[in-house]
Amino acid sequence: MTILVTGAAGFIGTYACRALQARGEPVVGLDSYNAYYDPQLKRDRVAALCPDVDIRVLDLVDRDGLSALFEEVRPQRVIHLAAQAGVRYSLENPYAYVDSNLVGFVNLLELCRHRGVAHFVYASSSSVYGDSAVPPFSEDQRIDRPRSLYAATKAANELMAHTYAHLYGLHATGLRFFTVYGPWGRPDMAPLLFSRAVLAGRPIRVFNHGAMRRDFTHVDDIVAGVLGALDQPSPDEPPHRVFNLGNHAPVELERFIAVIEQAAGRKAEKVYQPLQPGDMVETMADTARARAAFGFEPATTIEAGMPEVVQWCRAYFGANA
Structure with a gap:
């Protein structure tokens, strides 16, 4: 019962591979190791978290390569985490998305x-x-007014998966992740950007003048949700469901920065700026559907989770972060 994990060298992908291995699942991964951020971080992440997983270097647009991999591995289940990520980068390089x-x-x-x-x-x-968002965001709310091309592609993915479930009976489950953080995280996201800058004494840019709230979700909670969803394919017709995976506890940006300051042992130099194009002011997940379907119960607060991120940044990036 081989499981194929795409984006296996990515942040969530490596943790997912590690968790699958821990419960005895045969896992094969693929990743393009693209240069959106430093590929060395991806290689180091794999070496630290899932060094024994067979990860093939392959791009999703390589149709022949993907076909050959499926023919060889014959996966029974697929966890598709590979994607071009980032809201702001979608304004610069739409074709990658x-x-x-x-x-x-x-x-x-x-x-x-x-x-x-x-x-x-x-x-x-x-x-x-x-x-269209009205906190708390529920899976029944409209998603036809995205603020970025990245968001539009993710909404399109949900429509595509629903269509394949309807036409061909493909069991598919979409997971709406809410601001995932943890050690080995993505260096383009606020948890690492802010942690590294505060440790090094560099200024941080605080958008919308700090008036933002995010539903920060620890990677361990996210992976528990991924595996829970994997084990519970939809009984519905068509067999496609979508779940929020978030903490259901949005955090004010200033509080988030204060937790980093305390963990780093120094104050942040804040540069307040207007809201960035494509950004959302607040995110908050309604997780009732995931809780009912597979017992999703995120448990990690930023006070518990962010100090380990700061500690990891200090260890991995060095004194100057």
């Missing part, structure tokens, strides 16, 4: 359909809620 998040997604759907994959679990995003 079309290639990875749209073309690559269809390539995987087609292979899952034709190769008889029993369950396709894929990463969506809290960004899909866009301008």
Whole structure:
């Protein structure tokens, strides 16, 4: 019962591979190791968290390469975490999002359909809620007013997966992640950006003049949700469901920075700026549906989770972070 994990060298992917291995699942990964951020961090992350996983270097747009991998591995389940991430980068390089998040997604759907994959679990995003969002965000709210191309591609993924479930009976589950953080996290996101800057005494940019709230969710809680969803394919017709995976506890940006300051042992130099194009002012997950379906109960507060991120940044990046 091999499980294929795409984006296996990514932040959530490595933790997911480690958790699957810990419960005895045979795992094969793929990752393109692209240069959106330093590929060395990805290699180090794999070496630290899941060094024994067979991870193939492969791009989602390589249709022939993906087909050959499916023929060789014959996965029964797929956890699709690979994507071009980042709201702000989608303003600079839209084609990367079309290639990875749209073309690559269809390539995987087609292979899952034709190769008889029993369950396709894929990463969506809290960004899909866009301008229609009313906290707490529930899965029944509209997602047709995205604030970025990244969000639009994730909303499109949900529509594509629903279509394949409807037409071909493909069991598919979408997971809307809410601001995932933890050691070995993405260096383009606030938890690492702020932690590294405060440790090094560099200023941090605080957007919307600090008037923002985020539903920060620890990676361990997210991975518990991924595995819970994997084990519970939809009984519905069509067999497609979408779940929020968040902490259901939005945190004010100033409080988040204060937790980092305390862990780092120094004050942050804050540079207040207007809201960035594409950003959302507040995110907050309604997690009742995931709790009812597979017992999702996130337990990690930022007071418990962020100090370990700061400690990891100090250890990995050195004194100057």
